[in-house]
Structure formats: C-alpha cells, structure tokens
Amino acid sequence: MGREGGGASGRGPCVAGPGACRRQPPVAGLGGLGPWLQCLFPQPGMADSAQAQKLVYLVTGGCGFLGEHVVRMLLQQEPQLRELRIFDLHLGPWLEELKTGPVQVTAIQGDVTQAHEVAAAVAGAHVVIHTAGLVDVFGKTSPETIHEVNVQGTRNVIEACVQTGTRFLVYTSSMEVVGPNIKGQPFYRGNENTPYEAVHRHPYPCSKALAEQLVLEANGRKVLGGLPLVTCALRPTGIYGEGHQIMRDFYHQGLRLGGRLFRAIPASVEHGRVYVGNVAWMHVLVARELEHRAALMGGQVYFCYDNSPYKSYEDFNMEFLGPCGLRLVGTRPLLPYWLLLFLAALNVLLQWLLRPLLLYAPLLNPYTLAMANTTFTVSTDKARRHFGYEPLFSWEESRTRTIRWVQAVEGSAQ
Numbered sequence: 326m327g328r329e330g331g332g333a334s335g336r337g338p339c340v341a342g343p344g345a346c347r348r349q350p351p352v353a354g355l356g357g358l359g360p361w362l363q364c365l366f367p368q369p370g371m372a373d374s375a376q377a378q379k380l381v382y383l384v385t386g387g388c389g390f391l392g393e394h395v396v397r398m399l400l401q402q403e404p405q406l407r408e409l410r411i412f413d414l415h416l417g418p419w420l421e422e423l424k425t426g427p428v429q430v431t432a433i434q435g436d437v438t439q440a441h442e443v444a445a446a447v448a449g450a451h452v453v454i455h456t457a458g459l460v461d462v463f464g465k466t467s468p469e470t471i472h473e474v475n476v477q478g479t480r481n482v483i484e485a486c487v488q489t490g491t492r493f494l495v496y497t498s499s500m501e502v503v504g505p506n507i508k509g510q511p512f513y514r515g516n517e518n519t520p521y522e523a524v525h526r527h528p529y530p531c532s533k534a535l536a537e538q539l540v541l542e543a544n545g546r547k548v549l550g551g552l553p554l555v556t557c558a559l560r561p562t563g564i565y566g567e568g569h570q571i572m573r574d575f576y577h578q579g580l581r582l583g584g585r586l587f588r589a590i591p592a593s594v595e596h597g598r599v600y601v602g603n604v605a606w607m608h609v610l611v612a613r614e615l616e617h618r619a620a621l622m623g624g625q626v627y628f629c630y631d632n633s634p635y636k637s638y639e640d641f642n643m644e645f646l647g648p649c650g651l652r653l654v655g656t657r658p659l660l661p662y663w664l665l666l667f668l669a670a671l672n673v674l675l676q677w678l679l680r681p682l683l684l685y686a687p688l689l690n691p692y693t694l695a696m697a698n699t700t701f702t703v704s705t706d707k708a709r710r711h712f713g714y715e716p717l718f719s720w721e722e723s724r725t726r727t728i729r730w731v732q733a734v735e736g737s738a739q
C-alpha cells in the first residue's frame with residue numbers, strides 16, 4: 326500500500342513519461358466522423374503485451390465528451406485492462422466498434438442517481454473513474470437536477486465503492502470548484518495551494534464543489550473487505566478538443582453570421598484551457614498510480630493542465646476556428662460591458678418567459694459573461710511531481726487535431 330515514489334510495480338514504468346508506455350499513436354477521432362474512424366481500433370498493440378490483463382475499470386459518463394476520450398485512452402494505454410465498463414445515461418453507437426478488441430467492453434445504460442444501478446455497475450471493478458455529470462451553465466436544467474446528478478450521483482458512486490469493495494476512485498472535478506468566484510477576482514497562474522476565495526452561487530460550481538468534497542472526505546474509508554478507499558479529484562480548466570459541443574456551437578454561430586464572430590471579451594482576460602486528450606491521459610495515469618502512491622495521492626486534488634497557451638476564451642477558440650474560415654471582428658469588445666450585461670440579463674428574462682413554450686438557452690447569460698470576463702489560469706506541476714504526468718499531446722498536436730475535427734464537423738454539416 327502506498328509505495329510512494331517506487332515505480333517498481335508492473336505499472337510503474339509509465340510514470341517516467343508517456344513515451345515509455347505508448348503503444349499506439351494517441352487516440353483521436355470522435356463522433357463517428359469518417360477521417361477519425363481509423364483510430365477506433367487502437368488495441369492490437371496491447372495483444373502483444375506480456376503483462377497480465379487483470380484489471381476491471383468502470384468509467385461513468387463514458388459516452389460524454391471527456392468520457393469517450395478516457396475510454397479510448399484506457400483501451401490504448403492501459404495494458405493491464407481486462408474489462409472496461411462504460412456506464413452512461415445515453416450509450417453511443419460507437420461503443421459497438423470497441424467490442425471487437427482484446428479488452429472486454431461492457432456498455433451499461435444507467436443513471437448515477439439510482440444507487441442500485443451504480444452499485445451493480447461498480448461491483449467487481451478495481452478502479453472507478455467518475456466523469457458523469459450534468460454540465461449546465463446555460464439554464465437548461467433545474468438546479469435540483471444538477472444537484473441530484475452531480476452530488477447525489479457522486480455520493481452513490483462512493484457508497485457503491487464502499488459496499489462492493491472497490492478501492493480506487495478518480496473523480497472529474499472542475500476548475501469551477503475554485504473559481505472564478507462571485508466577486509470576479511482574477512486567479513492568475515495559480516496552483517492547487519494558491520489562496521483564493523472560492524465562493525459560488527451558480528448551481529453547477531456549487532454542485533461540483535460539494536461532490537469534490539464528498540470524494541475527498543471519502544478517502545481512507547474502509548471498503549468491503551476492510552481495506553481503505555483511495556480517492557482523488559482532477560480539476561480540468563476549460564476542456565477543448567474533438568467532440569467539444571461549445572466549440573461546435575461557436576463554429577455554427579460564426580457560419581450563421583457570415584463567417585464572423587464579434588469580440589465581446591477583452592483580449593487581456595486570460596482563460597485556462599486544456600486539451601481533452603491530455604485530460605484523459607491524466608485520468609488514466611492517476612487511476613494507474615493511485616494504488617502505488619496511495620499515501621501521496623489519496624485525498625489530493627490536481628488541476629489538469631498542459632502547454633495550451635494562455636489567451637482569452639474567444640482568442641483561444643480562434644486558434645481553431647480561424648483556420649476553418651472564421652474571423653474574430655474587433656481588437657476590442659464591440660459592445661460596452663454594461664450593454665453585454667444588459668443583454669445577458671435580457672436572455673435570462675427571455676428564458677423564463679419562453680420556458681412554457683420552448684427551451685431558450687443562449688451562450689450569453691450573466692454567469693457565462695462573468696466566467697469569460699474573469700482571468701482564471703493555472704500554472705502548476707503538482708501532477709508531474711506526484712505521478713509523473715507530462716502532457717501526451719503537445720500544443721501543436723492538440724491544435725491540429727482540434728482543427729481537423731472542426732473541419733470534419735464542417736464537412737458533415739454540409
């Protein structure tokens with residue numbers, strides 16, 4: 326238990342860096358798009374592996390944006406995997422193609438708010454990666470539902486681990502657990518220990534903060550069989566990459582506006598972003614190393630980071646949308662902040678008025694405006710120090726992959 330820093334186990338060598346254990350080109354390709362389908366069968370290299378395939382992993386939310394990348398990354402990069410269980414409210418058709426490889430892929434349609442469904446899925450798993458969640462900052466779902474899925478769902482996962490004897494739990498938290506806070510104070514190149522007043526009112530960050538707290542408090546609880554549960558939480562900043570719905574929304578909005586997007590956020594406001602492949606890789610590494618470094622990693626939080634540049638939310642998106650033919654108009658915001666705030670408030674009113682008839686959930690509301698307008702960037706090496714994380718994808722690779730994906734979205738939209 327907790328052989329910190331040893332790296333002598335069968336799974337140890339990967340801590341030296343991704344190159345040491347990369348068996349295939351990194352995962353890519355999502356959403357059933359043609360050019361990416363070649364990457365759907367990443368497993369043959371693993372068949373050569375002399376290592377015993379003995380581990381059972383469960384990924385909740387495995388059909389979501391991040392979850393799908395975690396699933397594919399595990400199949401590619403975790404040689405000890407025997408069975409991969411994918412638990413999600415909505416199962417994707419792409420799962421079928423994964424079932425032909427050497428790892429047993431078990432798709433489980435289920436709801437994290439239903440304790441018995443979660444317990445059945447967790448039973449017999451060695452590791453649970455809990456990414457399932459309701460990501461809603463646009464008012465699409467009620468605060469109660471967000472709480473139910475994100476908080477009660479997480480509680481159910483923890484209890485299932487305790488009751489069935491699963492010892493390792495990795496939770497996908499969020500930068501939003503820290504901030505930006507309601508005062509809009511900047512968090513500039515902060516790390517996991519940077520003091521910051523983390524005060525929230527919006528249901529999404531509140532739910533993520535509560536769920537993260539539950540996960541961290543559960544570290545050390547005795548599971549069935551008497552051994553301690555080892556948990557930790559990963560806090561991605563704004564994730565981007567293949568399958569990112571908000572990027573898709575911005576792209577389509579730009580197309581509707583004749584190939585233009587209009588600057589609303591000052592270029593000086595920096596927003597932390599991280600490539601989905603690197604977030605997935607970090608989950609895989611954490612899951613692998615929790616057993617060997619339990620004393621060091623148990624109960625810890627880690628920001629997810631890579632070498633993506635610090636830019637404003639809009640300027641960062643243009644790194645991908647620009648090469649796809651869109652243009653960001655204006656070097657400064659075209660509308661004054663007070664007017665944007667007024668429009669954001671108007672959107673809230675419209676959402677409320679239209680609710681009986683239709684769901685009106687535009688990107689702009691007071692919360693998203695505050696988010697986009699507040700500097701929040703991380704600069705840390707905690708993940709490297711604790712479990713040897715280095716980004717698997719360089720910024721150039723991440724950028725190229727994302728651009729290719731947006732281009733494929735464009736192709737499939739025509």
Ligand SMILES: NC(=O)C1=CN([C@@H]2O[C@H](COP(=O)(O)OP(=O)(O)OC[C@H]3O[C@@H](n4cnc5c(N)ncnc54)[C@H](O)[C@@H]3O)[C@@H](O)[C@H]2O)C=CC1
Pocket residue numbers: 385386387388389390391392412413414415435436437438455456457458459460474478497498499500533560561562563564565
């Ligand atoms: N997208 C982002 O920029 C960031 C996301 N996160 C976190 O990462 C995790 C994954 O987020 P995304 O992949 O972006 O979201 P997503 O919406 O694409 O994926 C979430 C998945 O969870 C599933 N799910 C939702 N409710 C469920 C339920 N009741 N039972 C079972 N499955 C359910 C959904 O069907 C979906 O497949 C979430 O926990 C989110 O809070 C954290 C930081 C940034």
Ligand SMILES: C[C@@H](CO)CCC[C@@H](C)[C@H]1CC[C@H]2[C@@H]3[C@H](O)CC4=CC(=O)CC[C@]4(C)[C@H]3CC[C@]12C
Pocket residue numbers: 460462498499500501562563564571589590638639688689692693694696697
């Ligand atoms: C005012 C608009 C003018 O173009 C720009 C609006 C952008 C917003 C939709 C995004 C700005 C910041 C994003 C959030 C941030 O990246 C952190 C997040 C973490 C999560 O855990 C989930 C997603 C998100 C809340 C993300 C959502 C979209 C933004 C608010």
